[in-house]
Amino acid sequence: MTRLKMGMIGGGLGSFIGDVHRKAAGLDGMISLVCGAFSSTEEKSIASAKAIGIPKSRAYGSYQQMIKAEAKLPEDERMDFVAIVTPNHMHFPPAKMALEHGFHVICDKPLSLNMEEAIELEKIVQSTGKVFALTHNYTGYPMVKQAKAMIAKGDLGTIRKINVQYLQGWLSSAVEKTDHKQAAWRVDPKRSGIGGALGDIGTHAENLVEYISGIHINELAADLTAFGEGRTLDDDGNILLRFENGAKGTMTFSQIATGEENGLAIKIYGTKGSVDWHQENPNELVVKWLNQPKQTYTPGGNGGYPEASEYVRIPAGHPEGYLEGFATIYRSFAKELNHVKQGNSPSSLPDFPTVQDGVRGMNFIYKAVESSSNNASWVTLKS
Amino acid sequence: MTRLKMGMIGGGLGSFIGDVHRKAAGLDGMISLVCGAFSSTEEKSIASAKAIGIPKSRAYGSYQQMIKAEAKLPEDERMDFVAIVTPNHMHFPPAKMALEHGFHVICDKPLSLNMEEAIELEKIVQSTGKVFALTHNYTGYPMVKQAKAMIAKGDLGTIRKINVQYLQGWLSSAVEKTDHKQAAWRVDPKRSGIGGALGDIGTHAENLVEYISGIHINELAADLTAFGEGRTLDDDGNILLRFENGAKGTMTFSQIATGEENGLAIKIYGTKGSVDWHQENPNELVVKWLNQPKQTYTPGGNGGYPEASEYVRIPAGHPEGYLEGFATIYRSFAKELNHVKQGNSPSSLPDFPTVQDGVRGMNFIYKAVESSSNNASWVTLKS
Amino acid sequence: MTRLKMGMIGGGLGSFIGDVHRKAAGLDGMISLVCGAFSSTEEKSIASAKAIGIPKSRAYGSYQQMIKAEAKLPEDERMDFVAIVTPNHMHFPPAKMALEHGFHVICDKPLSLNMEEAIELEKIVQSTGKVFALTHNYTGYPMVKQAKAMIAKGDLGTIRKINVQYLQGWLSSAVEKTDHKQAAWRVDPKRSGIGGALGDIGTHAENLVEYISGIHINELAADLTAFGEGRTLDDDGNILLRFENGAKGTMTFSQIATGEENGLAIKIYGTKGSVDWHQENPNELVVKWLNQPKQTYTPGGNGGYPEASEYVRIPAGHPEGYLEGFATIYRSFAKELNHVKQGNSPSSLPDFPTVQDGVRGMNFIYKAVESSSNNASWVTLKS
Amino acid sequence: MTRLKMGMIGGGLGSFIGDVHRKAAGLDGMISLVCGAFSSTEEKSIASAKAIGIPKSRAYGSYQQMIKAEAKLPEDERMDFVAIVTPNHMHFPPAKMALEHGFHVICDKPLSLNMEEAIELEKIVQSTGKVFALTHNYTGYPMVKQAKAMIAKGDLGTIRKINVQYLQGWLSSAVEKTDHKQAAWRVDPKRSGIGGALGDIGTHAENLVEYISGIHINELAADLTAFGEGRTLDDDGNILLRFENGAKGTMTFSQIATGEENGLAIKIYGTKGSVDWHQENPNELVVKWLNQPKQTYTPGGNGGYPEASEYVRIPAGHPEGYLEGFATIYRSFAKELNHVKQGNSPSSLPDFPTVQDGVRGMNFIYKAVESSSNNASWVTLKS
Numbered sequence A, B, C, D: 001m002t003r004l005k006m007g008m009i010g011g012g013l014g015s016f017i018g019d020v021h022r023k024a025a026g027l028d029g030m031i032s033l034v035c036g037a038f039s040s041t042e043e044k045s046i047a048s049a050k051a052i053g054i055p056k057s058r059a060y061g062s063y064q065q066m067i068k069a070e071a072k073l074p075e076d077e078r079m080d081f082v083a084i085v086t087p088n089h090m091h092f093p094p095a096k097m098a099l100e101h102g103f104h105v106i107c108d109k110p111l112s113l114n115m116e117e118a119i120e121l122e123k124i125v126q127s128t129g130k131v132f133a134l135t136h137n138y139t140g141y142p143m144v145k146q147a148k149a150m151i152a153k154g155d156l157g158t159i160r161k162i163n164v165q166y167l168q169g170w171l172s173s174a175v176e177k178t179d180h181k182q183a184a185w186r187v188d189p190k191r192s193g194i195g196g197a198l199g200d201i202g203t204h205a206e207n208l209v210e211y212i213s214g215i216h217i218n219e220l221a222a223d224l225t226a227f228g229e230g231r232t233l234d235d236d237g238n239i240l241l242r243f244e245n246g247a248k249g250t251m252t253f254s255q256i257a258t259g260e261e262n263g264l265a266i267k268i269y270g271t272k273g274s275v276d277w278h279q280e281n282p283n284e285l286v287v288k289w290l291n292q293p294k295q296t297y298t299p300g301g302n303g304g305y306p307e308a309s310e311y312v313r314i315p316a317g318h319p320e321g322y323l324e325g326f327a328t329i330y331r332s333f334a335k336e337l338n339h340v341k342q343g344n345s346p347s348s349l350p351d352f353p354t355v356q357d358g359v360r361g362m363n364f365i366y367k368a369v370e371s372s373s374n375n376a377s378w379v380t381l382k383s
Helices: A016-026 A042-051 A063-072 A092-100 A115-128 A142-152 A181-186 A197-213 A322-341 A355-373 B016-026 B042-051 B063-072 B092-100 B115-128 B142-152 B181-186 B197-213 B322-341 B355-373 C016-027 C042-051 C063-072 C092-100 C115-128 C142-152 C181-186 C197-213 C322-341 C355-373 D016-026 D042-051 D063-072 D092-100 D115-128 D142-152 D181-186 D197-213 D322-341 D355-373
Strands: A004-009 A031-037 A081-084 A104-107 A132-134 A159-167 A217-225 A236-243 A248-254 A263-270 A273-278 A285-289 A294-297 B004-009 B031-037 B081-084 B104-107 B132-134 B159-167 B217-225 B236-243 B248-254 B263-270 B273-278 B285-289 B294-297 C004-009 C031-037 C081-084 C104-107 C132-134 C159-167 C217-225 C236-243 C248-254 C263-270 C273-278 C285-289 C294-297 D004-009 D031-037 D081-084 D104-107 D132-134 D159-167 D217-225 D236-243 D248-254 D263-270 D273-278 D285-289 D294-297
Touching (some): A004 A016, A004 A063, A004 A322, A016 A031, A016 A322, A031 A042, A031 A063, A063 A092, A081 A092, A092 A104, A092 A115, A104 A322, A115 A355, A132 A322, A142 A197, A142 A273, A142 A285, A159 A236, A159 B248, A197 A236, A197 A248, A197 A355, A217 A355, A217 B236, A236 B217, A236 B236, A236 B248, A248 B159, B004 B016, B004 B322, B016 B322, B016 C016, B031 B063, B063 B081, B081 B092, B092 B104, B104 B322, B132 B322, B132 B355, B142 B197, B142 B263, B142 B285, B159 B197, B197 B248, B197 B355, B236 B355, B322 C322, C004 C063, C004 C322, C016 C322, C063 C092, C081 C092, C092 C104, C104 C322, C132 C322, C142 C197, C142 C263, C142 C273, C159 C236, C197 C217, C197 C236, C197 C248, C197 C263, C217 C355, C217 D217, C236 D217, C236 D236, C248 D159, C248 D236, D004 D016, D016 D031, D016 D322, D031 D042, D031 D063, D063 D081, D063 D092, D081 D092, D092 D104, D092 D115, D104 D322, D115 D355, D132 D355, D142 D273, D142 D285, D159 D197, D159 D236, D197 D217, D197 D236, D197 D263, D197 D355, D217 D355, D236 D355
Parallel strands (some): A004 A031, A081 A104, B004 B031, B159 B248, C004 C031, C004 C081, C081 C104, C104 C132, C159 C248, D004 D031, D081 D104, D104 D132, D159 D248
Antiparallel strands (some): A217 A236, A236 A248, A263 A273, A273 A285, B159 B263, B263 B273, B273 B285, B285 B294, B294 D294, C159 C263, C217 C236, C273 C285, C285 C294, D217 D236, D263 D273, D285 D294
16 A cells, blocks of 8 residues: 655644644544745744754645646655645636646635635636545544434434534634734634634534535524634524425534533434434434434444444544544545555545535535525525 | 421322422422312312322312312412413413412412413412412523523623523324323313413423523514324424524524423523533533633532522532422412411512413413414514 | 321430431321430430420320330320430340330331340341341441342342451541540440441441341451551451352441542442442442443433332432432331231231341441451351 | 654554544653564564555564564664553563563553463563553542552541442443444453453552552452343442452443443542542542532642653643543653663552553452352452
8 A cells, every 4th residue: 555645735833723634634544744934934944844853845835836847757756635624715827827737635624715716616626626625524534424314314314403503602702812823814804704703613513514414504594703802703593404305403502601612512413313413522422212212322332324434533432533533534535546646536525525515615605694694584505 | 397288289199290389389398289279070179189199179170179169268268379271271260260279379389371371370369469470490400590590790891692491202103093191181282371381391491591680582483393193283393582682592492303302402602601500410510711621510519609509409410400490489378378377468579480471481382383483574573 | 197106215406317207207197206215315305306396295205104105095196106316325225125115116227236136126126026037227227228239139149259348537636635525436336336437337338238138248358447546446358258158258348438428328249230329329220231221220210120110209410419328218017017907917028127137236346356356367247 | 752662562553542542642642652563473464554644664564573673773763662452362472572572561451361361471570670650540530649658647536438330321231242443352362361351440449549549449249240132241240349448339330221321430438528529521530528618629620749740741621532641641651761771770650550450450350250259258359
């Protein structure tokens, strides 16, 4: 097996998400980080490279520089793909350039700064024929896969009700006014786009709902609020949902839910049964039935479907966490790349979030903001 | 101590809630059941009376008969108050008659079949000066009292977000078409009024939210659905909430949430901390803080406020349940009756849900139905 | 239905367990408290009687006085049975006298102050033919009944391993040196007997293990400790267990387990499955299987056996607690009394803990103390 | 930063623990796998090497071959240390040879096949001055570190009671008679040594108890059982513990606890508070206090000590699991290696389990077997 070669854009020293991407990419031994434009200056980029064992020669001062230089390297040396781990406003430009220079792309969410970029990016992916993955990492948990498989097989019957929450408390106080890098860009429309918590975590919730249930949101009515003094972007939102199959639901998300850490949780109710999953305790899937006692499924445990078990790395009872779920996205991305490198066409339904999912996410942001601007009136998601 | 004498309207053999009221009323040794119009015929009423040890002479064939007969008994023999445990359409008539004949009333929720009755009942309570309690029993749990006290004292700071759910699954299938007495009247507008799950459990959620938070709902946007085939009343609902102080929230309730038993749960977020309580595990109150580890409070356990501890009957670690919470409403009602019997005026803020709370609940039902009829448009609760 | 008439011995003002017994006895409407020797002086006894609505004429200054006086009353007036809720040293004398004067007895645990009394009491129960129940109340929980039924039916296969704990922390500090009535007698051998925590809670654990598993402890090796300064009775113990069928196990109990409230919990492992139950969350029984996902049973919920469901008072999801479990002992006792009052012989296997169970418990205390005195050497329980 | 170079002994295709070690070693980017004697034949070893991207030239047919060959490579090319991931009987020989050829060693637990090897290995480590780590990986969890730190600082007061369990069910049926590689060697004394479940998981429990509490076991009385038909090694055990400071406790472990996955859990009670941690939900540490509500600590969450926080890789609420905890052992080992490579002496108290801990573990196995052979009589651990 030859490892795939990854170039990283962003993720310099002190970046939370860059480190996550590196660990996730490396976990299954299918990918090696070989180069990076880690920071906005060459000096900083080299410092970051040094700290993580990348030679100075492969540390670049800008993504443009990196893409051009790497493209000129021999095929067995140059990077195979780029991982984009910058704030939202810096997703589209490097993604576009990388794709157009023949590199595959894996990119943090949301897809882009705005809708126009999202639509253009979808076109570029299609025209270049390159592989593009979006790291909606929560879809990588085995118990999320189990829930998805149970619904797809009809175990729960017809889905009628969905409640999803994504609750955090880290913006409860005005941390963006302190020296808090993460907070600073998230409350800044220039770097985040039109969604605050909506874009940062609401899109994860939207993606998870559609991924597990297999049904699309049809309409929404959103009530977004910026509670933090001086904030222009939402830090909290409550949304009514209507799904294409007639199911109804709610979404609530917040970054001012004091004391919550990373409370992404989902409940989906069908006519025969229901599933209940919480990201902070990701190795349990509670399934409640119409006529049987409720069950708890675990990764690799009794009764799990192969659709879930294949994502389990260690025996039942040995908890896997956030990094492992994230790594599953990278592993599926790597498998697809190997598939394509062997001369195959990209899969039509690859096992990771795609640029189309990213466009759906951007559309969700736009429609939620539109609804909220109109006093939470209903907005249809289909364009 | 002389026990207060209770007459019961409804609650004959096979009634779930009648038995609950009897056990709750008796638990603290302050109330004795002395008579009842348990069923719609004298024969059935006598049979019920016999089964629970009430002499035939005090078993009546109708509430009218009971109220008239009891009113003629000597004071130390006749009932002090009536407990009304019939379906919704039979709340107002006996309540009105009892009050007007000098009896205090404790009544199951919701207050009445419709808004007109509710408003009239409020007037009758005021004009007669009798004590009236509504059994929103979930306010009787010690950890609900603890949460309320913490918010009232400002421990959580300013409240900004509230999520409440009340999820049941017992109407997931068409049980009303089988011989299911409870289901039959709940899906029947003539006996339930204009709210289905909304009236049956949504009002509990509404009452609990306002009780714990101490703030009122200002506006709502409700999306109600009747999923069960042939049902005309909602069996599921999702509601956006806006509170008088600027807080936002969601309510979701359902009786088609397959596998759920009695899932009433509430999360309230303030600027300094938050509370998280679930009725199915009522002896834990989880409190999350801005800067401290989360805590779990228990009835009679360390750190509890007197406002909660006074409702605890047994030492910490000995779970109290639904009946005990329900009994607390009766105990507070009994205390108020003893207070009034000693010649005092009724308390302005008694420690149980009042007719005003009942009117608020009916208003909530009406406004939610109105909103839902208008495609979940916003409706203001204040009239 | 005529209510059975209860006389209480002990349980005056300020008694925790007296109030529990009264509430438990009254809950199901089958028993009325009619008289009591609540305290050691007539004056105090009358004060207690007054507070709970018992007429002065039926408040006695001593149990002797009560038993004699009640025996002279006409049958339809005099008490049917006595409830003994005094400290351990005052169990045997009133029990003996009551039985010998024709009264049935329900008694708090452990059975008596010492082994001699226990054996004599067993004989008196047999010779008088009266009904005797011991309030090992934890056997009254529906999920305990469910676990017992599953094992009895062979659902779990052959039992091989049992771990039981009963952990409290209320004696972590020297509360007996403050004005703490409960603590004072529990650390006093004259009132408690030779077991401290062993007798107070260890016997509950022993009873629960044998009740649920249906198998007896054969041998034990006990390491008892008095951690509290100046204490002569154990406040902590760890015991190795060997069962008659070859199963092995551990028991750990403590009243110095700081921060624990009332942590009685049991895990029983068979060849096919296992059960896991915790008293502080009594409405869940977790069942783990060899080849199926684990299940959670709830009172009145899906899949429960009739052996459990018949003890459920309210629908699934409405938690029942300690008082309800306790009340189940009283209800079963009342049923047996009604059975016997109709001229039947006492049941050979009544549905409540018997004097034989009490003798087993006393034997357990003696053998554990004997083992611990011999440096935790093995002692056989069979005499 | 230059990555340390790892050679692996064992861990070929199909090995569970080999894959765990590779992922754990690689996670933090401080270590690269460069060579391996993955299997007992060169052919199989090469196949394994190929599958994980190791060149054929560095795949060896035996550990002897590898150690000799690597020793001859230039320093900047040859491996820095070996990771030994073979069954127990193959720990000592390669460890000895590697140390004596100048390589550092990280080795799976238990330390060796028998006591003699353990003692000799301790001497070899001392005489060679090389770094030796034992992968008692559960000590790597942040909440284990938090518990240890709280006890070390005296937050819990004097420790008086410890209960530890390690419950698995995977040997409940006779899987060793099927084609189950893991089971086969674990029930075989030639490959496992004299302890079955005792050596496999009991030693983890022993190590964890001493690691968190900071106090040593002084005496034990062990009752070991082989429940599985035909098994000669224990698959279940119950042990009474006495600690050097006077604390008492119990240990129970099993591989026939049907339905349990990987249930390692520990409760430690001090005079001021207690800790409660469960490996299957490793991101919560419950701390119960004498006079305050119980708290739940989380990795990176409020109130955590730096001693725990420094082991947290991602923000609070993003669960880390088994691999991350395991990786922490590797990370600490790598730090120590870098420290030593810079010319420093090995640390006297390195932040990972040492050969001394391994000797303690072997002694624990021997003393438990001795005790059990003498009908669970007390045995002192100090030699």
